[in-house]
Amino acid sequence: MATQGPARIHCSERLEVIAVPGVPLVERGDDLAALFRAALDGAGIALRDGDVLVITSKVLSRAEGRFVDLPRVAVSPRAEEIGRAIGKDPRIVELILGESTQVSRQAPGVLVVRHRLGFVAANAGIDCSNAVPAFAPPGSGPWALLLPAAPDASAAALRQALEDASGARLGVVISDSFSRPFRLGTVGAAIGISGLPPLWDRRGERDLFGRTLEMTITALGDQVAAAADLVAGQAAEGRPLVLVRGLAFPPSDELSGALCRREEEDLYA
């Protein structure tokens, strides 16, 4: 794919951020595009050019069957050792190490890693809530859920299916909730993207006095994920699909990796 660099975009003036009701609990093998189309239809929402659909990573992981039955995890000596050092279930530590290329920090209960997908995340984004599959035999578990295998590719496939069905030009973001250095509370971040430029380059714009703007490449993908997180259900309400309507953006084939700072350029790596 062509590398485009951050997109130049005109700023939108009004957005709607809508949690789409009616997506059922997703299980391994489900056709997400079909479930989302049905939910949108049921809500009376016809997709339009420029609509962005934000999908929580959890629902994609569930569709992909990224469940792990913890008692079946073979624990390596390294995971055993780290688990002891930080007071964390060594089976979870084993999964985290398996999903990552490098440990960034370790502390009681937390292992911050560079994920195989390129971003830095606490515990490799592995979650133990909403992690039980329908096929779980009685007495199995506890279960963990890994992040999706290839969220950019999944975003592209979902976009294709939803564009084919609607005729509209769309963006798709796969979002996850990230902890951060310096600041408390999680925020939505884009771990997969298709059609929407991950970065928005405002450097070429001039400020009110004609001086060129500094430091103004906006993390468009992450901000869209954060906006969607304000209405996405994390708990029992289960609302994994959010429509962000009203953004103005040009076509893009950039991937979510555009949002990841390279290690050698990171003051906190």
Add this chain to the structure above:
Amino acid sequence: MATQGPARIHCSERLEVIAVPGVPLVERGDDLAALFRAALDGAGIALRDGDVLVITSKVLSRAEGRFVDLPRVAVSPRAEEIGRAIGKDPRIVELILGESTQVSRQAPGVLVVRHRLGFVAANAGIDCSNAVPAFAPPGSGPWALLLPAAPDASAAALRQALEDASGARLGVVISDSFSRPFRLGTVGAAIGISGLPPLWDRRGERDLFGRTLEMTITALGDQVAAAADLVAGQAAEGRPLVLVRGLAFPPSDELSGALCRREEEDLYA
């Protein structure tokens, strides 16, 4: 003020994010509440209970007159030395040091500091775009603009004035664009807050399987700031006031410091 801890909130299903047109270029001494009321009136927007107004820090800084004429900055030996080391105007370095309590990292062109307001920010949030005041004499400058003196207090005063005028219960967020470790592009963050809980505690909620949710304190203030940044003008369009409508939140008297991780609890301090 009472310490409430993260708020328990029911999740909203639909938000509108609206850049309010008609706010003029703000100058030192301007009455922001009056300017905002006029802009809202002009746009036909009547504030409602639960509306959140997000205001870029820049417009507050301008109203407060936080302009600095760089040729008038007295540069200390330390600022001189750091400026030489990182290749940055020593007058800007002097301002950054004056606004901060500690240097976190330094690298070519950038000084990451713990700001006197408690958060960690590149270059202490000092900006040189849109930084020229109306009172600038010919031949003065270049000018820099410091962050507002006390954004929580300013948020509270603005909220009071807008609540008095509208009769609606409001939230106010003062936002700035932050760079981040690990990820590229800036995102909106709340550096001042009033009425809106900075953190949203979802830990008490149960997931779809009755297991209590993990790691789910959401940075509500920051996510609202990020959503608003999607429509706020940074450049010539100048749209410093954004209305976020549709959030459900309880009253809160917590300040923006609730979003700042304490240094001793930060793996990347």
